[in-house]
Amino acid sequence: MNTIKMHTISVYVANRPGVLARIAQVFARRGFNIDSLVVSPSIDGRYSRMTIASQGSAEGLEQIILQLGKLVDVMRCVDHATDVAVIREMALVKLRVDTEQRTEALQICEHFAAKTVDLTEKSMIVMITGNSEKLDACINMLRKFEVVELVRTGKVVMARGDEET
Numbered sequence: 001m002n003t004i005k006m007h008t009i010s011v012y013v014a015n016r017p018g019v020l021a022r023i024a025q026v027f028a029r030r031g032f033n034i035d036s037l038v039v040s041p042s043i044d045g046r047y048s049r050m051t052i053a054s055q056g057s058a059e060g061l062e063q064i065i066l067q068l069g070k071l072v073d074v075m076r077c078v079d080h081a082t083d084v085a086v087i088r089e090m091a092l093v094k095l096r097v098d099t100e101q102r103t104e105a106l107q108i109c110e111h112f113a114a115k116t117v118d119l120t121e122k123s124m125i126v127m128i129t130g131n132s133e134k135l136d137a138c139i140n141m142l143r144k145f146e147v148v149e150l151v152r153t154g155k156v157v158m159a160r161g162d163e164e165t
Helices: 019-029 058-070 099-111 132-142
Strands: 004-014 036-041 047-057 074-080 085-096 115-119 123-130 146-152 156-159
Touching: 004 019, 004 058, 004 156, 019 047, 019 058, 047 058, 058 074, 074 156, 085 132, 099 115, 099 123, 099 132, 123 132, 132 146
Parallel strands: none
Antiparallel strands: 004 047, 004 074, 036 047, 085 123, 085 146, 085 156, 115 123
16 A cells, blocks of 8 residues: 655765756656755765655655665665654744734744744744644644744654664
8 A cells, every 4th residue: 555654865975967857867767746945065065954844655655765875966765754863944934913912922932842032023933843743733723823934944853773864
């Protein structure tokens, strides 16, 4: 049975022009959408780590991982299960709130361990970190106020223990 689920894939790549385009092309050829993409330098500046979130069947993603592994600039490619990896996101939410609404907004933020990173008389910016479900829940609660802007990072992942990301 082909069940569709979210996969978080870590790809360790050489820092060269065109690598991202070639990786995205592998997903596109297989009919997979990239739901989230984060690229950051590694400790060794010659390489970068890409964290890609995509939904699909395990068999389809397995084929993508095999194809990615054949690309010249890909050093390592791993699909991470949530029980053996730490997976987090971050969101910034700008709310238009007056002084009467601010207390309720701050209580919601406190419940989700969100931080206020900017506060004016008429607005506030909140930073939320955690897994996707936590961010979704907090953002849904904050929608009772006027959400002026919402910016959300992609997922970042790190393997637990001695496992290599």
